[in-house]
Amino acid sequence: MANSPLRKLQRQRGNTLANIMISLVIIAILAGGVMYGTGSFGPGKSSRKDGKGTTVLGATKAKAQDTVCQSNLSQIRQIVEVQKTLDEPLPATIAELPSAGSLTNCPIGKEAYQFDSASGAVRCPHPGHEAY
Ligand SMILES: [Zn+2]
DSSP states (O other), rough: TTTOOOHHHHHHHHHHHHHHHHHHHHHHHHHHHHHHHHSSSSSSOOOOOOOOOSSEEEEHHHHHHHHHHHHHHHHHHHHHHHHHTTTTTOOSSEEEEEOTTTTTOOTEEEEEEEEEETTTTOOOOSSSTTTO
16 A cells, blocks of 8 residues: 555655745845845945945845935036026925925935025935035
8 A cells, every 4th residue: 555646645745835835945145134134134234325235125225215315416507507497596405396296305214405596506314425
């Protein structure tokens, strides 16, 4: 009775279950490594000035928000350049610029952008964004 069809089926089921469990363990280990640590287990140390992004996903999110901030500043500068060609004085705040909309704050720290209405210069006060 050792090679009955029922025994064969049970052995195959056992192998399939073992394969699935091994796959799940491997997936869990890989996902844990990607989502949690930056190197060793646990949150890593951020290399950023603002201390954001201690995990791989967190660092990716912070990097994306850096890009949004750069894009915001670029758009504000373009609006300022257009405004300058109109021979009208620049408004006192960014919010008063036409079509500035929601471009008034840094997406990471929510700090308001600093605007010099005399020169039209715009900068972000968030740590690490000074050069944007
Ligand atoms: Zn910023």
